[in-house]
Amino acid sequence: MDSNRLQRVESQIQKDMAEIFREFAQNKFPGVLFTVSSVRISADLSIARINISLFPVKDKKEILDYVSSEKASIKNQLVRKMKGSLRKMPELYFYIDEALDREAEIDRILKNGGESPIK
Numbered sequence: 001m002d003s004n005r006l007q008r009v010e011s012q013i014q015k016d017m018a019e020i021f022r023e024f025a026q027n028k029f030p031g032v033l034f035t036v037s038s039v040r041i042s043a044d045l046s047i048a049r050i051n052i053s054l055f056p057v058k059d060k061k062e063i064l065d066y067v068s069s070e071k072a073s074i075k076n077q078l079v080r081k082m083k084g085s086l087r088k089m090p091e092l093y094f095y096i097d098e099a100l101d102r103e104a105e106i107d108r109i110l111k112n113g114g115e116s117p118i119k
Contacts (some may be wrong), residue, residue, distance in 0.1 A: 006041060009086065014039040016081040017050055020074060028066070032057055037097040041090055048090040051097040060096050067094050 014036050021034035032067075036055040052067070054060050067074070071092055077090050 001104075006043065009045070010041050011017070011038045012082065012085070013041070013048060013050075013078065015075075017077055019076050019081065021052065024067075024070075024074075028044055029063065032063070035097075037099065042088065045090050047093065049093050049095060051095050053097045053099070064094060 017039065018034075019038045021036060025032050025034045033053075033055045035055070036050060036052045037053050040049045040051075052064075054063055057063060071094070075092055076090060078092070082089070
């Protein structure tokens, strides 16, 4: 598949998933910020790996499990938003993006004057 088309599809799915998760958070998890940090689709458009960031949440696995259990409903909403731009919607897989947590940990270490293990 043309890489430009694949990038456009990834971008559109990321935008539409952000809207779906905004509504999802308002209804199911008030006060939780869902961010779709990236979407990667296989070349044959059969699999979409969606990385989400959750803030401020202690038990991210619980929310990820709930989102995964609602995968069919989320996929149906995505199909409606994309309005037939794909013949077949890819299978959705959700992952937690830990980048914000790693960044916060690095900031904490730097603020506490932590020494680097590299000398």
